[in-house]
Amino acid sequence: MRAMVITTGEEILKGEVVDTHAAWISEKFCEVGVEVVRHLSVGDNMTSLKEAFLRVAGRCEVAVVTGGLGPTEDDLTARAVAESAGVPLVEDPAATASVAAYFEGRQVAVPASNLKQARLPKGSTCIPNPVGTAPAFSLDINGTRFWFLPGVPREMRYLMTEAVLPAIVDLQPSGSRLVKTAITTFGLPESVVGERLSGLESLFQGIHVGYRAALPVIEVKLWAFDQDGNSLQQLQQAAVAEALNRLGDYVVSGKGLSMAEAVAERLSETKQTVAVAESCTGGLIGSLFTDVSGSSDWFLLSAVTYANSAKENVLGVSGKTLESHGAVSAETVKEMAAGVKRVSGADIGIATSGIAGPTGGTDEKPVGTVWIGIATDTGTEAMHFVSPFKERHQNKRIFAFKALDLLRRAI
Amino acid sequence: MRAMVITTGEEILKGEVVDTHAAWISEKFCEVGVEVVRHLSVGDNMTSLKEAFLRVAGRCEVAVVTGGLGPTEDDLTARAVAESAGVPLVEDPAATASVAAYFEGRQVAVPASNLKQARLPKGSTCIPNPVGTAPAFSLDINGTRFWFLPGVPREMRYLMTEAVLPAIVDLQPSGSRLVKTAITTFGLPESVVGERLSGLESLFQGIHVGYRAALPVIEVKLWAFDQDGNSLQQLQQAAVAEALNRLGDYVVSGKGLSMAEAVAERLSETKQTVAVAESCTGGLIGSLFTDVSGSSDWFLLSAVTYANSAKENVLGVSGKTLESHGAVSAETVKEMAAGVKRVSGADIGIATSGIAGPTGGTDEKPVGTVWIGIATDTGTEAMHFVSPFKERHQNKRIFAFKALDLLRRAI
Numbered sequence: 001m002r003a004m005v006i007t008t009g010e011e012i013l014k015g016e017v018v019d020t021h022a023a024w025i026s027e028k029f030c031e032v033g034v035e036v037v038r039h040l041s042v043g044d045n046m047t048s049l050k051e052a053f054l055r056v057a058g059r060c061e062v063a064v065v066t067g068g069l070g071p072t073e074d075d076l077t078a079r080a081v082a083e084s085a086g087v088p089l090v091e092d093p094a095a096t097a098s099v100a101a102y103f104e105g106r107q108v109a110v111p112a113s114n115l116k117q118a119r120l121p122k123g124s125t126c127i128p129n130p131v132g133t134a135p136a137f138s139l140d141i142n143g144t145r146f147w148f149l150p151g152v153p154r155e156m157r158y159l160m161t162e163a164v165l166p167a168i169v170d171l172q173p174s175g176s177r178l179v180k181t182a183i184t185t186f187g188l189p190e191s192v193v194g195e196r197l198s199g200l201e202s203l204f205q206g207i208h209v210g211y212r213a214a215l216p217v218i219e220v221k222l223w224a225f226d227q228d229g230n231s232l233q234q235l236q237q238a239a240v241a242e243a244l245n246r247l248g249d250y251v252v253s254g255k256g257l258s259m260a261e262a263v264a265e266r267l268s269e270t271k272q273t274v275a276v277a278e279s280c281t282g283g284l285i286g287s288l289f290t291d292v293s294g295s296s297d298w299f300l301l302s303a304v305t306y307a308n309s310a311k312e313n314v315l316g317v318s319g320k321t322l323e324s325h326g327a328v329s330a331e332t333v334k335e336m337a338a339g340v341k342r343v344s345g346a347d348i349g350i351a352t353s354g355i356a357g358p359t360g361g362t363d364e365k366p367v368g369t370v371w372i373g374i375a376t377d378t379g380t381e382a383m384h385f386v387s388p389f390k391e392r393h394q395n396k397r398i399f400a401f402k403a404l405d406l407l408r409r410a411i
Numbered sequence: 412m413r414a415m416v417i418t419t420g421e422e423i424l425k426g427e428v429v430d431t432h433a434a435w436i437s438e439k440f441c442e443v444g445v446e447v448v449r450h451l452s453v454g455d456n457m458t459s460l461k462e463a464f465l466r467v468a469g470r471c472e473v474a475v476v477t478g479g480l481g482p483t484e485d486d487l488t489a490r491a492v493a494e495s496a497g498v499p500l501v502e503d504p505a506a507t508a509s510v511a512a513y514f515e516g517r518q519v520a521v522p523a524s525n526l527k528q529a530r531l532p533k534g535s536t537c538i539p540n541p542v543g544t545a546p547a548f549s550l551d552i553n554g555t556r557f558w559f560l561p562g563v564p565r566e567m568r569y570l571m572t573e574a575v576l577p578a579i580v581d582l583q584p585s586g587s588r589l590v591k592t593a594i595t596t597f598g599l600p601e602s603v604v605g606e607r608l609s610g611l612e613s614l615f616q617g618i619h620v621g622y623r624a625a626l627p628v629i630e631v632k633l634w635a636f637d638q639d640g641n642s643l644q645q646l647q648q649a650a651v652a653e654a655l656n657r658l659g660d661y662v663v664s665g666k667g668l669s670m671a672e673a674v675a676e677r678l679s680e681t682k683q684t685v686a687v688a689e690s691c692t693g694g695l696i697g698s699l700f701t702d703v704s705g706s707s708d709w710f711l712l713s714a715v716t717y718a719n720s721a722k723e724n725v726l727g728v729s730g731k732t733l734e735s736h737g738a739v740s741a742e743t744v745k746e747m748a749a750g751v752k753r754v755s756g757a758d759i760g761i762a763t764s765g766i767a768g769p770t771g772g773t774d775e776k777p778v779g780t781v782w783i784g785i786a787t788d789t790g791t792e793a794m795h796f797v798s799p800f801k802e803r804h805q806n807k808r809i810f811a812f813k814a815l816d817l818l819r820r821a822i
Contacts (some may be wrong), residue, residue: 009623010619010621010632011621011623011632012433012434012437012450013448013449014437014438014441014447014451015433015434015435015436015437015438015439015440015441015447015448016434016438016623017434017623017634018429018430018431018434019429019430019433019450020429022423022426022430022452023423023426023428023430024426025426026423026424026425026426027425027426027427028426029426030426031423036424036425036426037424037453037454037459038424038451038452038453038459039423039424039430039450039451039452040449040450040451040452041433041449041450041451042448042449042450043448044621048448048449068626070601070602070605070622071601071602071605071607072601072602072604073605073609073612074620074621074622074623085658105799106799108797108799111600111602111603112606113602113605113606114602117603125546133602152624152626154805168646171623171700197524205461210427211427212427253469275721276715278694278697280701281698281701282697282698282701282702282706282713283689283694283695283696283697283698283699283700283701283713283715284694284698284701285694286689286694286695286697286698286713286715286717287692287693287694287695287697287698287807288694289693289694290691290692290693290694290695290767290807291693291803291804291807292714292715293768293769293770293803294770295693295717296717296718299717299718300717300718300720300721301714301715301716301718301721301725302693302694302697302712302713302714302715302717303712303714303715303716303725304694304697304701304713304714305712305714306701306706306707306710306711306713306753307707307710307711307712309709309711309756310686310754310755310756312711313754313755313756314712314714314725314754314755319646341723342726343721343724344718344720344721344724345720347725356701358704359704360704362630375648391701392701392704396698396701406576
């Protein structure tokens, strides 16, 4: 089965946003055995949209289009589809209900402009959208099954997962299903992860291995299309065991948990609590922790002590340590970790202090330098790492993951 | 002048890599006044490549193609170009010299496979590549000027900057350029932003209005292609003034700053410092602040006091307040805000406490409830907000932006 992906929006053509939708959709299509043969991005205007739809229609079995379903004047997808298919736009009862339900759930009257979103090309099937205002829809044009999805990432992903992919699996030969395992790794570059797993596909015929860099984490996917129920399931298990063995302690989770989720699981199992003292990571560790539902059970405090005075006042770091060793030092992060453990009463304290960049580096402590401290009931330690990057967001993220990885290995 | 961008490679179609080339090239094109009307990604096979080249040829003035110029068997771009243009591949002296110079600089003999890279479609102009093995080239096909560049990011960017963009500037009518303004808004749904700005394009002919939801922020872009120096510049300024007027105090920034950057600018201007006490936002406010380079000038501390004991120990919130009003209350966030202001010595303290979900809600305080406190030298206030969402990430983000917006309006 062949597919094309069309993303729409001036912001893509202007290069203001990178088109991550096309890659995400393609990856999901790959996983259910659909071959993506083309990506296409066009602007929000009737001519380009119609030309794109008519160009794709009849040239592949399935197509996904994202964007242009919003309530404003520049949201033209439904109109362009109607004109391409030669049908009128009609008010769709299911779409009206979807829009009404969305606003009702929020106890707000439906704004007039949102009613526009309930007008769909005649003959299309509405896909109600419980997570946003724009109902999605599907329509056959010239033998190609099109799905039209909102461009808002969360809504697009939800509707792909809940509606499009199941429909595509139904279109595929029966009994065939996907067996998939995700392994989260941290600490090895993608090329080395690939080298360690080289030959796995020939060793376990029928198992596919894919890699995805969600930096600084590398995800490994092992998957198979099981044609007759469970003949590939055992092979898949053996391949996963082999992969885990080859990746060793770089494996954060053998079941696709994120770094914070893997740490959370381990803290819950061992009934330990944690507190964080963050300088260069600026709250990111706390934010990653609190993304995990139920984190209040094990996460007590993150003190984002950006100013040295805050390190002294909140964490009790000594002014002398800061003066003689500097904020970015083994001595300071050890005092920060011990301080936050003491102040919060947590079982474990972790601390970060470094230079995220782009400015602030010196010859001795270049941009990318970080010290990470950890304090437990048995003592306090510090480790040092220099990231090769000079960019602030990237370094904050790497520093935070380094700290979580140190914590993961300690519990 | 209109352009199309073609990126090639199976890894793009499989979703293994996100196509960042198309966005980067488009942004550069925009900056020199070229309007990008289409992105296209196709696989590394003769059929797809030829079809793409022939489809684009004659439909725009300029096109850039990346990838497929390497030395291996699956690098087919030059052959596909030759077949599309109906010319043979011939050894190009400038291309041979480029390959030879590259290897000479590394004191290595030219491998046989790299000589293939010196065979270009007859009639094309070689663009020597000093930073890699693959010479680039340009060729007119059916009235469209094509540039074929290597897919290696560093080489592609170098050749775009050094060769393609200067050539395009020479092709342009003098004075033509893009005029663009971004307005960041917060607090109005996209539909209402659109309603407020409806009719703007007809009022200011030649000005385009676009919307982008980077939730919870809505970005409005006003842009025009100025053909003769500055006739549209005044119109653009008038349109921006009208848009700002219609959007009122929902405008976070009239020049595209993020919420945190707008707050940062205001704090720097007024020479004020800030500290944060976060409960439900879990460090996200600190992380948003520290994404801004130079934040150490005005951001002193974020105390992520997830546990009640941390609220008492670190911020001095009274146990009695927590007991009688609960952690999610006006009284608690006021004490948190005042506490973090006192502990840090900052000019302003802000605090959040709420229920991000998906669990933890009650009838009285449903998921989505947040209290936000602010403490300044003139007193302490609290405000209350209920988000319509039940999802944790979304609520954390909305709560954080609500707090930043309150801060923005207070300074």
